[in-house]
Amino acid sequence: MIDLTDRDFIENPYPALKELRSFGKPVWHQDLGIFLAATYKDANAVLRNRSLGRIFQEKQPNNQWETFNWLHSDSILDSEPPKHTRLRSLVMKAFNPKKIEEMRPIVERISNELLAEIEGKLNQDGSFDLIADFAEPLPVKVIAAMLGFPDQDEHLLRPWSQAIVKMYEVAPSLQDQEAAQIASEEFAAYVHGLMVLRKKNPGTDLISDLAAVEEDGQKLNAHELIATCVLLLNAGHEASVNGFGNGFAAALNIESQMETLRSKPRESAATAVDEFLRFDSPLHLFERTATSDTEIGGVEIKTGQKIAALLGSANRDESIFDNADELDLMRDPNPHIGFGAGIHFCIGAPLARMEMTTSLPLLMERFPNLKLAEEPVRRPTFVLRGYESVMVTS
Numbered sequence: 001m002i003d004l005t006d007r008d009f010i011e012n013p014y015p016a017l018k019e020l021r022s023f024g025k026p027v028w029h030q031d032l033g034i035f036l037a038a039t040y041k042d043a044n045a046v047l048r049n050r051s052l053g054r055i056f057q058e059k060q061p062n063n064q065w066e067t068f069n070w071l072h073s074d075s076i077l078d079s080e081p082p083k084h085t086r087l088r089s090l091v092m093k094a095f096n097p098k099k100i101e102e103m104r105p106i107v108e109r110i111s112n113e114l115l116a117e118i119e120g121k122l123n124q125d126g127s128f129d130l131i132a133d134f135a136e137p138l139p140v141k142v143i144a145a146m147l148g149f150p151d152q153d154e155h156l157l158r159p160w161s162q163a164i165v166k167m168y169e170v171a172p173s174l175q176d177q178e179a180a181q182i183a184s185e186e187f188a189a190y191v192h193g194l195m196v197l198r199k200k201n202p203g204t205d206l207i208s209d210l211a212a213v214e215e216d217g218q219k220l221n222a223h224e225l226i227a228t229c230v231l232l233l234n235a236g237h238e239a240s241v242n243g244f245g246n247g248f249a250a251a252l253n254i255e256s257q258m259e260t261l262r263s264k265p266r267e268s269a270a271t272a273v274d275e276f277l278r279f280d281s282p283l284h285l286f287e288r289t290a291t292s293d294t295e296i297g298g299v300e301i302k303t304g305q306k307i308a309a310l311l312g313s314a315n316r317d318e319s320i321f322d323n324a325d326e327l328d329l330m331r332d333p334n335p336h337i338g339f340g341a342g343i344h345f346c347i348g349a350p351l352a353r354m355e356m357t358t359s360l361p362l363l364m365e366r367f368p369n370l371k372l373a374e375e376p377v378r379r380p381t382f383v384l385r386g387y388e389s390v391m392v393t394s
């Protein structure tokens with residue numbers, strides 16, 4: 001059975017995932033104790049099946065995990081109805097289309113500032129790092145601005161977030177676990193401080209809006225509010241960094257696709273971004289637990305058993321996508337499930353799409369002749385799939 005932590009697998013998981021799909025049904029992974037749903041039909045069914053829940057398993061109930069535990073159990077992502085319905089509905093009131101549209105000029109400004117900065121600090125050979133200099137700071141700055149996170153503290157955000165999301169990988173080390181505990185404490189305490197300030201002095205930021213939202217006399221309590229802010233800050237950039245980096249790195253290998261981006265940067269942006277997310281998805285695996293006996297793809301999943309939807313595999317399913325292993329930046333329709341499906345479908349999808357479709361043409365217009373300067377360096381993780389760096393020459 002495939003080893004999801006193997007370096008060669010992580011480098012290019014697609015041949016092994018194709019083999020997994022060839023079984024045509026979920027496959028039991030003995031070592032991990034979980035079914036893997038690799039086809040589009042099965043992965044989609046897992047995400048939509050209401051007998052399969054996102055059940056957060058609390059870590060050892062000792063003091064060290066306490067904050068980590070409630071940051072998850074009080075967040076939308078790790079709760080199920082009726083709590084999920086209440087939280088999602090309250091959060092959607094603040095995180096609404098108008099709020100996202102208001103961010104468009106800010107995304108343009110931040111993109112242009114980053115591109116100007118890149119121009120001013122190019123290496124001698126004209127190279128820069130697409131990840132560290134553009135794909136990463138952009139969504140971090142955007143979500144930080146949206147939540148009213150102070151500029152001078154922005155540098156704290158990515159390390160906290162990365163320490164916490166390492167816990168989603170298949171086998172986090174003891175060191176990673178300790179780092180996640182510390183990051184949870186510090187991040188929660190910091191957001192708590194912001195929340196107290198905003199409750200006293202509301203602004204136009206999302207934290208102030210979230211503190212004010214109310215439905216049927218219900219509001220977010222303090223833990224729910226902090227957990228939501230931490231989730232938005234984390235989810236609001238982790239996948240976007242990698243989605244942009246993975247897709248753009250793939251395009252850089254294919255001259256005809258770069259020509260599409262170069263010759264019609266604005267017209268191709270919408271289909272290109274969705275193809276980025278399909279072709280080399282930034283989030284590969286989401287787990288569910290059966291709350292009652294159910295069935296996926298003809299396989300019985302018993303109460304308490306786990307099953308994972310393999311999104312990146314589903315998005316390469318040749319029964320759904322023509323030439324699934326080919327990057328086609330004009331692909332349309334593109335029913336990928338990179339943003340999930342069902343009740344946990346990504347709340348941030350409109351923001352992520354707006355951010356990427358705004359920034360991609362600006363990058364192409366400023367640097368139309370980008371080329372890979374060296375082989376990009378992969379991060380050693382499967383669940384959150386991305387690059388450490390993608391060095392390009394301008």
Ligand code: HEM
Pocket residue numbers: 047054076077078088143231232235236237239240243277282283286287337338339340341343344345346347348349351352
């Ligand atoms: C390219 C970027 C992104 C990708 C690929 C992505 C992907 C996903 C996926 C697959 C899920 C569902 C997880 C599951 O079913 O277990 C999800 C949920 C979520 N995402 Fe995103 N996301 C992205 C960007 C964002 C952004 C920008 C935000 C917020 C600012 C965000 C906030 C959320 C939240 C709050 C949830 C939980 C929704 C719920 O449980 O009801 N995401 N995302």
